[in-house]
Amino acid sequence: MTISRQADLLSVNRSSVYRQPPKEKTITEEDLFIMRRIDELHTDHPTWGYRTITKVIRRDDNMQVNRKKIQRLMREMGVYTIYPKP
Template identity: 45%
Template sequence: MVYYQLSGESAENLQLMEKIDRLHLDDPSAGSRRMYKYLRRSTGKKIGRERVRRLMRVMGVEAVYPRKRTTIPGGPSGIFPYRLRGLDINRPNQVMCADITYIPMR
């Protein structure tokens, strides 16, 4: 089989990638939308957001943001005992379970 050789990125895209890298160092929390706005403002050229998104993906650049923490291991209340250990469960609806850790209590 014969495959064509990939042409690589254009010179204009390489310049954009350099700017994306510099802007990402200045503001690591900027995703493709904010990066797109920064680039349009700084270059004055028409650049598409999908193009910026693709270049960021090629470079491996991702926005840094705090992840949602639904549970805090060993938090203020500690670890609760497992009350079902040793219990003989032999019929339907004898034991029920729910996870409400995502609901704020205070």
């Protein structure tokens, strides 16, 4: 008997047998600092988007942060830019 034949007999999906459980996500101190900073900047300037916030954090806090990280953290925090809608 082959392995696939045995899996059919046991009615167990092989991909679920080999899959590892997802790792628990932890928030680093750096991420917490950036999140606090995003909250401060968004409270003061709600019209600023992730591009402007990224530039300000790079300039004022001397941090090397990627725009994608700022965008992801803003999405996780539920922070959205306020701008005129059509």
